[in-house]
Amino acid sequence: xxxxxxxxxxxxxxxxxxxxxxQVNLPGGHEQTYSGSYNxxxxxxxxxxxxxxxxxxxxxxxxxxxxxxxxxR
Numbered sequence: 001x002x003x004x005x006x007x008x009x010x011x012x013x014x015x016x017x018x019x020x021x022x023q024v025n026l027p028g029g030h031e032q033t034y035s036g037s038y039n040x041x042x043x044x045x046x047x048x049x050x051x052x053x054x055x056x057x058x059x060x061x062x063x064x065x066x067x068x069x070x071x072x073r
Contacts (some may be wrong), residue, residue, distance in 0.1 A: 008070040011053060015041055018063040 014023045020059040022034040022041060034040060045055070057071075060066070 007073045009071045009073055010056070011048070011071070013048075013067040013069065014042075016063055017065065028030045042065065 006009055011027060012025045013024065014025075015021070017037070019036050019056045020037055022036055022044065024032045024034070026032075032054065036044075048069060052071045054071070056070040057068045058065065
């Protein structure tokens with residue numbers, strides 16, 4: 001019996017909700033910045049989900065939310 005070993009790649013999303021700033025960091029040094037609120041964050045998470053990403057963790061403090069996403073390779 002073979003044991004499957006999974007490897008993952010990781011990405012992050014950072015949202016300063018009171019300023020409407022959304023920053024996405026993807027593997028390979030790809031960084032994107034967006035402006036928006038709840039609707040844009042939901043759309044972004046949904047699009048990344050379609051690409052195979054899922055939320056591994058989320059943390060928040062004050063006006064800041066930070067998601068760590070992962071995708072199986």
